[in-house]
Amino acid sequence: xxxxxxxxxxxxxxxxxxxxxxxxxxxxxxxxxxxxxxxxxxxxxxxxxxxxxxxxxxxxxxxxxxxxxxxxxxxxxxxxxxxxxxxxxxxxxxxxxxxxxxxxxxxxxxxxxxxxxxxxxxxxxxxxxxxxxxxxxxxxxxxxxxxxxxxxxxxxxxxxxxxxxxxxxxxxxxxxxxxxxxxxxxxxxxxxxxxxxxxxxxxxxxxxxxxxxxxxxxxxxxxxxxxxxxxxxxxxxxxxxxxxxxxxxxxxxxxxxxxxxxxxxxxxxxxxxxxxxxxxxxxxxxxxxxxxxxxxxxxxxxxxxxxxxxxxxxxxxxxxxxxxxxxxxxxxxxxxxxxxxxxxxxxxxxxxxxxxxxxxxxxxxxxxxxxxxxxxxxxxxxxxxxxxxxxxxxxxxxxxxxxxxxxxxxxxxxxxxxxxxxxxxxxxxxxxxxxxxxxxxxxxxxxxxxxxxxxxxxxxxxxxxxxxxxxxxxxxxxxxx
Amino acid sequence: xxxxxxxxxxxxxxxxxxxxxxxxxxxxxxxxxxxxxxxxxxxxxxxxxxxxxxxxxxxxxxxxxxxxxxxxxxxxxxxxxxxxxxxxxxxxxxxxxxxxxxxxxxxxxxxxxxxxxxxxxxxxxxxxxxxxxxxxxxxxxxxxxxxxxxxxxxxxxxxxxxxxxxxxxxxxxxxxxxxxxxxxxxxxxxxxxxxxxxxxxxxxxxxxxxxxxxxxxxxxxxxxxxxxxxxxxxxxxxxxxxxxxxxxxxxxxxxxxxxxxxxxxxxxxxxxxxxxxxxxxxxxxxxxxxxxxxxxxxxxxxxxxxxxxxxxxxxxxxxxxxxxxxxxxxxxxxxxxxxxxxxxxxxxxxxxxxxxxxxxxxxxxxxxxxxxxxxxxxxxxxxxxxxxxxxxxxxxxxxxxxxxxxxxxxxxxxxxxxxxxxxxxxxxxxxxxxxxxxxxxxxxxxxxxxxxxxxxxxxxxxxxxxxxxxxxxxxxxxxxxxxxxxxxxxxxxxxxxxxxxxxxxxxxx
Numbered sequence: 001x002x003x004x005x006x007x008x009x010x011x012x013x014x015x016x017x018x019x020x021x022x023x024x025x026x027x028x029x030x031x032x033x034x035x036x037x038x039x040x041x042x043x044x045x046x047x048x049x050x051x052x053x054x055x056x057x058x059x060x061x062x063x064x065x066x067x068x069x070x071x072x073x074x075x076x077x078x079x080x081x082x083x084x085x086x087x088x089x090x091x092x093x094x095x096x097x098x099x100x101x102x103x104x105x106x107x108x109x110x111x112x113x114x115x116x117x118x119x120x121x122x123x124x125x126x127x128x129x130x131x132x133x134x135x136x137x138x139x140x141x142x143x144x145x146x147x148x149x150x151x152x153x154x155x156x157x158x159x160x161x162x163x164x165x166x167x168x169x170x171x172x173x174x175x176x177x178x179x180x181x182x183x184x185x186x187x188x189x190x191x192x193x194x195x196x197x198x199x200x201x202x203x204x205x206x207x208x209x210x211x212x213x214x215x216x217x218x219x220x221x222x223x224x225x226x227x228x229x230x231x232x233x234x235x236x237x238x239x240x241x242x243x244x245x246x247x248x249x250x251x252x253x254x255x256x257x258x259x260x261x262x263x264x265x266x267x268x269x270x271x272x273x274x275x276x277x278x279x280x281x282x283x284x285x286x287x288x289x290x291x292x293x294x295x296x297x298x299x300x301x302x303x304x305x306x307x308x309x310x311x312x313x314x315x316x317x318x319x320x321x322x323x324x325x326x327x328x329x330x331x332x333x334x335x336x337x338x339x340x341x342x343x344x345x346x347x348x349x350x351x352x353x354x355x356x357x358x359x360x361x362x363x364x365x366x367x368x369x370x371x372x373x374x375x376x377x378x379x380x381x382x383x384x385x386x387x388x389x390x391x392x393x394x395x396x397x398x399x400x401x402x403x404x405x406x407x408x409x410x411x412x413x414x415x416x417x418x419x420x421x422x423x424x425x426x427x428x429x430x431x432x433x434x435x436x437x438x439x440x441x442x443x444x445x446x447x448x449x450x451x452x453x454x455x456x457x458x459x460x461x462x463x464x465x466x467x468x469x470x471x472x473x474x475x476x477x478x479x480x481x
Numbered sequence: 482x483x484x485x486x487x488x489x490x491x492x493x494x495x496x497x498x499x500x501x502x503x504x505x506x507x508x509x510x511x512x513x514x515x516x517x518x519x520x521x522x523x524x525x526x527x528x529x530x531x532x533x534x535x536x537x538x539x540x541x542x543x544x545x546x547x548x549x550x551x552x553x554x555x556x557x558x559x560x561x562x563x564x565x566x567x568x569x570x571x572x573x574x575x576x577x578x579x580x581x582x583x584x585x586x587x588x589x590x591x592x593x594x595x596x597x598x599x600x601x602x603x604x605x606x607x608x609x610x611x612x613x614x615x616x617x618x619x620x621x622x623x624x625x626x627x628x629x630x631x632x633x634x635x636x637x638x639x640x641x642x643x644x645x646x647x648x649x650x651x652x653x654x655x656x657x658x659x660x661x662x663x664x665x666x667x668x669x670x671x672x673x674x675x676x677x678x679x680x681x682x683x684x685x686x687x688x689x690x691x692x693x694x695x696x697x698x699x700x701x702x703x704x705x706x707x708x709x710x711x712x713x714x715x716x717x718x719x720x721x722x723x724x725x726x727x728x729x730x731x732x733x734x735x736x737x738x739x740x741x742x743x744x745x746x747x748x749x750x751x752x753x754x755x756x757x758x759x760x761x762x763x764x765x766x767x768x769x770x771x772x773x774x775x776x777x778x779x780x781x782x783x784x785x786x787x788x789x790x791x792x793x794x795x796x797x798x799x800x801x802x803x804x805x806x807x808x809x810x811x812x813x814x815x816x817x818x819x820x821x822x823x824x825x826x827x828x829x830x831x832x833x834x835x836x837x838x839x840x841x842x843x844x845x846x847x848x849x850x851x852x853x854x855x856x857x858x859x860x861x862x863x864x865x866x867x868x869x870x871x872x873x874x875x876x877x878x879x880x881x882x883x884x885x886x887x888x889x890x891x892x893x894x895x896x897x898x899x900x901x902x903x904x905x906x907x908x909x910x911x912x913x914x915x916x917x918x919x920x921x922x923x924x925x926x927x928x929x930x931x932x933x934x935x936x937x938x939x940x941x942x943x944x945x946x947x948x949x950x951x952x953x954x955x956x957x958x959x960x961x962x963x964x965x966x967x968x969x970x971x972x973x974x975x976x977x978x979x980x981x982x983x984x985x986x987x988x989x990x
Contacts, residue, residue: 362597362600362641363597366599366600370507377633382629382630382632382633382659383625383626383629383630384626384630388626388629392622392666392670395666395667395670396670396673396674399667399670399671399674400674407667407670408667411663411664411666411667414659414663415656415659415660415663418655418656418659419652419656422636422652422655422656425636426640426648426651426652429637429640429641430640430641430647430648430651431648459626462557462558463557463558463559463560466558466560466561467560470560
C-alpha cells in the first residue's frame with residue numbers, strides 16, 4: 001500500500017504552489033512598484049497548472065503516512081482550486097476599486113490553499129493540524145486585509161480570537177485521541193477505535209472536540225456565530241474566498257476524519273452530526289429572515305447550506321457522502337456567482353451592501369438581475385436549477401439511511417429559506433429604483449455568467465458530476481472499511 | 482401523417498420549442514418599447530406553431546390503443562434509474578392541447594401589455610414549455626422538475642405585472658406551492674429508493690405497504706391539493722387569482738389548477754390504490770365543502786374577478802369528487818370537467834379582461850347595462866356563464882352529469898350535496914350576468930363601451946366553438962379517455978390490491 005517512491009510526487013501540487021508562491025513573494029518584495037494585478041494573474045495561472053498536477057500526482061501515501069492522494073482528495077482539490085480561482089478573478093478589480101490591491105493578497109490566498117490541500121490530503125492528525133493552521137493563519141490576515149477599515153479589522157480580530165479557540169479545541173481533541181489510541185495515524189486510530197472499549201470511549205471524547213473544531217471552520221451551528229460578522233466585515237473579495245475554498249476543504253476533511261479514523265465509531269458520532277446538521281439548517285433559515293445586508297444574509301445562508309451538506313455525512317453511507325460532495329460542488333459555483341454579483345454592487349467606487357440597493361435592477365440591467373435570480377432560485381433549491389439536485393441527493397441519502405426526521409426538518413427549513421432568497425428577487429424585479437451601479441469588470445462578468453450558465457445547464461449533464469463524486473465517495477469508503 | 486410523427490420526437494419538440502422561443506426573446510435586444518413588437522410576434526408565432534403541432538398530435542393519436550403513445554426514452558441518470566421519458570395517453574393528451582390552445586390566446590390577450598414585454602413573453606413561453614412537459618412526463622423526477630419549475634415564471638408574472646398587492650400575492654403563491662410540493666419530493670425520494678427507478682409506469686405497478694401508502698398519500702395531497710386549490714388548501718387562491726395579471730390568472734385557473742387534479746390521477750390513484758380508497762371519504766368531504774362553501778363565498782364577492790376565481794375553486798371540488806369515486810364514469814366525468822373547466826374559466830377571465838381593457842371597473846356595483854352597448858360581448862359572456870353552470874348543450878353539462886352519475890353509485894349524499902353546489906353556482910353566475918349585462922348602467926361616462934374588436938374575437942370565438950362542440954359531441958373526448966381510464970381503474974383499483982368497498986362501508990351505509 002505504501003508507495004515510498006512517490007513521497008514527493010504525492011505532494012506535487014502542494015510543492016508547486018509553495019515554490020511559486022515563494023518566488024512571487026520575492027518578486028513582490030524586491031520590485032519597486034506594487035504588481036498586485038500581475039501577481040494575481042500569476043496566481044490564477046499557477047492554480048490552473050496545479051489543477052492539472054493534481055491528476056499527475058500518483059495515488060498513494062507519502063511522507064511516511066502523513067499525506068495521501070487518491071480520487072477523493074483529487075475531487076476536493078479541484079473544488080478548492082476552482083473556488084480559489086473564482087475568488088481571485090473577482091478580487092483583481094474589486095481590490096483595486098476599494099484600494100486594497102496589494103501583492104500580498106494573492107499570496108495569502110495561495111498560502112491558504114496550500115493549507116487546504118494539506119488538510120484534504122492529511123492522513124495523520126499531525127499533518128491535519130499543520131494544514132489547519134496554515135489555512136487559518138492566512139485566513140485571519142485576509143479577513144483584516146483592509147487594515148484601514150474598522151469593520152475589516154474587527155472582522156479579522158473576531159475571526160482570529162474565535163478561530164484560535166477552535167484550533168485549541170481541535171488540538172485538545174487530537175491530544176485526547178492520541179492518549180487513548182496511542183497513535184496519530186488515521187489507520188492506527190481506526191484499528192484502535194474498532195478494538196478495546198476503553199480506547200473507543202476515550203477517542204469518542206477526543207472526537208467530539210475535533211468535530212467542534214472543524215464545525216467551527218465550516219460555520220455549522222452552534223459554532224456559526226462568527227460567520228455573519230466576518231462575512232459582513234471582510235472585503236467582498238475575501239468573503240467570496242471564505243465562502244468557497246475553506247468550506248470545501250474542511251468539509252472534505254470532516255468527511256475523511258469521520259469515515260476513516262472514526263469510521264468504526266459511526267453509531268457514536270452519527271447523532272452528533274445529525275444535531276449539528278439540523279441546528280445549522282434551522283439557524284441558517286431563521287437567522288437570515290431579518291437581514292438587510294446581503295453579505296450577512298449570505299453568511300446565514302452558508303450556515304444553512306452547510307447543514308444540508310452535513311445531512312449526507314450524517315447518513316454515514318457512500319450514497320450520503322456522494323450527496324455531500326455534489327452539494328458542496330454545486331454550492332461552490334452558486335457562492336462564486338452570488339459573490340460576483342455582490343462584488344459588482346458599488347456606486348462611484350464605494351461598495352454598497354444593502355439588499356434595497358438592488359431595487360430596479362431588472363429594468364436597468366436585466367442580465368445581471370437574471371443571473372442573480374438564478375443564483376437565488378438555485379440556492380432555494382428550485383428545479384430545474386443545479387441547487388435542486390444538490391438537495392435531491394442529500395434527501396435521497398437521508399431517506400435511504402432512515403433519517404426521516406432530518407429530512408422533514410430539511411424541507412421545512414427549505415421553505416423558510418426560500419422566503420429570503422425570494423426577497424432578493426422581489427427587490428430586483430418588483431421594486432422600483434435606480435441602482436446606478438458602476439460598470440462591471442470583465443472578471444466579474446466571467447464569474448457571474450459562467451456560474452449562472454453552469455447552474456442552468458447542469459440539468460443536461462447531471463451524470464458527470466454525479467459519477468465523479470460517486471467515484472470519490474467510493475474511494476474514501478472503499479479504503480476506509 | 483402517422484409516419485412523419487413516429488419519426489419526429491414530437492413530444493420533445495413541444496417542450497423545447499417554447500424554451501427556444503423564450504431564449505431567442507431574452508437573448509436579443511433590451512426591454513425598450515421597440516423590442517416589444519418583436520417579442521410579441523415571436524411569442525405569438527412560437528405558440529401558434531405549438532398549437533398546430535399539438536393539433537397534429539391529436540390527429541396522429543390513436544384513441545383505440547391502450548398504453549402510452551409517442552413514447553420517447555433517453556438515459557439521463559442511468560445509474561439511478563432516471564431517464565428522460567415522455568409519452569402521452571388519453572388522459573394527458575387533452576391537457577397538452579389545452580395548454581397549447583390557451584397560450585396563444587393569452588398572448589393575444591396581453592397584446593397591449595407594454596411593461597417589460599420581453600420578460601413577459603419569455604415567461605409565458607417558459608410556462609407553456611414547463612406545463613406541457615409536466616403533462617408529458619413519464620418519469621417522476623422529470624415530472625417534479627416541471628411541476629416545480631412552473632413556480633419560477635409564475636412568480637415573476639404575478640409579481641411584476643400584477644395588481645396593487647402583487648408582491649404579497651406572488652410570495653404567497655410561491656411559498657404555499659413550495660411548502661406543498663416539498664413533501665412530494667420526500668415521497669418521490671422514498672419511492673425512488675424503494676423501487677430503484679423513477680419510471681412512472683414501473684412505479685404504478687409496484688406494491689407499496691399500506692402503512693406507507695397513507696403517508697405518501699398525505700404528501701401527494703399536500704402538493705396536488707395546494708396546486709388544485711382543494712379546500713382548505715385554497716386559501717392562497719383568492720388573493721393570487723385576484724392580484725395576478727389577467728393572462729396569468731387564466732393560466733393559473735385553466736391549466737395550473739389541472740396540474741393538481743392530473744397529479745391525483747397519475748400518482749395517487751395508480752400508485753397508492755389502497756390509500757386512495759381509504760382516503761376517498763375524506764376527499765369527498767373536502768370536495769363537497771369546496772363545492773358548497775366556496776360557492777357561497779363566491780356569492781358574497783363584489784369583485785367579478787374574485788367571483789370567477791371562487792367559482793373556479795368550487796368546480797375543482799366537483800373534479801375531486803369525480804376522481805375519488807374511483808369509478809370509470811366518475812373519473813371520465815372529472816376529466817371531461819377538467820377540460821371543459823379549463824376552457825370555460827379561461828374564457829370567463831378573458832371576458833373580464835375585455836371589460837378591464839375598456840377601463841371598466843371590476844366591482845359589480847360599478848358595472849351594468851352592457852348588454853345594450855356591447856351585444857356581441859354579452860352573447861359570449863352569456864354562453865360561457867351558461868357553460869359554467871352546466872347547461873345542457875355546453876361542455877360543462879357533460880362533465881357534471883358524469884361526475885354526479887359516478888358519485889351517486891358511491892354515495893347518495895355525496896351526489897346530492899355536490900348537485901346542490903352546482904345550483905349555488907347558478908345563483909352567483911346569474912347575479913354576475915344580471916349585474917354586468919343588464920340592470921342600469923352605473924359605469925362613469927368616460928369608459929369605453931365599444932364592442933369586441935378582431936383580436937378579441939380571435940381569442941373568444943375558438944373557445945366558444947369548442948365549448949358548444951364538446952357539449953353536443955362529447956365523444957371526441959370520452960373515446961380517447963375511455964381506454965386510459967379503463968386501464969387506470971381496472972389495473973390498479975380492481976386488481977385485488979385495492980378493496981374500496983371494505984373501507985368505504987362506513988360511509989356508504
